[in-house]
Amino acid sequence: NAGVTQTPKFQVLKTGQSMTLQCAQDMNHNSMYWYRQDPGMGLRLIYYSASEGTTDKGEVPNGYNVSRLNKREFSLRLESAAPSQTSVYFCASSRHRDQSYEQYFGPGTRLTVT
Amino acid sequence: AQSVAQPEDQVNVAEGNPLTVKCTYSVSGNPYLFWYVQYPNRGLQFLLKYITGDNLVKGSYGFEAEFNKSQTSFHLKKPSALVSDSALYFCAVTHSGNTPLVFGKGTRLSVIA
Numbered sequence: 658n659a660g661v662t663q664t665p666k667f668q669v670l671k672t673g674q675s676m677t678l679q680c681a682q683d684m685n686h687n688s689m690y691w692y693r694q695d696p697g698m699g700l701r702l703i704y705y706s707a708s709e710g711t712t713d714k715g716e717v718p719n720g721y722n723v724s725r726l727n728k729r730e731f732s733l734r735l736e737s738a739a740p741s742q743t744s745v746y747f748c749a750s751s752r753h754r755d756q757s758y759e760q761y762f763g764p765g766t767r768l769t770v771t
Numbered sequence: 772a773q774s775v776a777q778p779e780d781q782v783n784v785a786e787g788n789p790l791t792v793k794c795t796y797s798v799s800g801n802p803y804l805f806w807y808v809q810y811p812n813r814g815l816q817f818l819l820k821y822i823t824g825d826n827l828v829k830g831s832y833g834f835e836a837e838f839n840k841s842q843t844s845f846h847l848k849k850p851s852a853l854v855s856d857s858a859l860y861f862c863a864v865t866h867s868g869n870t871p872l873v874f875g876k877g878t879r880l881s882v883i884a
Contacts, residue, residue, distance in 0.1 A: 688871075690871055697876065698876065699861065699874050699875060699877050700815075700861065700874040702871055702873075705871050715871065747814055747815070749815075756822045756823070758803050758805075758820070758822070758865055758872070759805055759820055760815075760863075760871075760872055761817065762807075762814035762815040762816070763814050764813065764814045765812075765813075765814050
């Protein structure tokens with residue numbers, strides 16, 4: 658039982674390049690989330706998927722797109738990377754029903770855009 | 772809208788002393804409250820939650836938290852701090868429904884030997 662896995666762990670991009678961050682969970686959770694973490698800013702929600710087939714914008718969605726590929730997988734795409742997107746990205750999942758709302762986090766992807 | 776405030780960026784405590792990390796919240800309806808811990812270069816780990824029931828909830832690693840509805844607070848506590856408790860702590864809130872957790876900005880706990 659791996660929990661939440663993310664790939665890659667580290668990535669360096671040049672401004673304007675694109676990339677996709679992958680996330681998968683094996684806990685049969687309904688909801689999945691993408692956050693970015695910046696010093697002094699806490700965790701900010703980028704996008705989330707309350708259930709398979711649905712996605713919604715969070716607090717900071719500009720410059721990102723997401724795909725809920727199936728119940729297990731939720732990817733985050735940067736179409737044209739900018740230095741402001743340098744951050745640590747975390748994927749999380751939760752059952753989000755029946756009083757089980759806690760989220761479980763992956764290990765993170767450290768992205769640098771030069 | 773829901774929000775969480777962690778009023779202290781940094782908390783310092785001596786090993787063996789009790790520790791408290793503060794959290795206040797604002798939410799429409801009944802709050803569901805959570806604490807997470809983050810060690811360096813790691814993801815967040817779930818510590819404990821309050822959904823309903825007893826106001827004092829116990830979690831992992833000897834941590835506990837007290838829900839206080841009148842003060843809209845959910846402070847994290849531990850009777851005797853360990854150096855290994857040094858980490859970044861996040862409080863989070865949601866309410867029933869499909870609303871994601873909203874996180875505070877985090878409090879860095881430093882336990883000094």
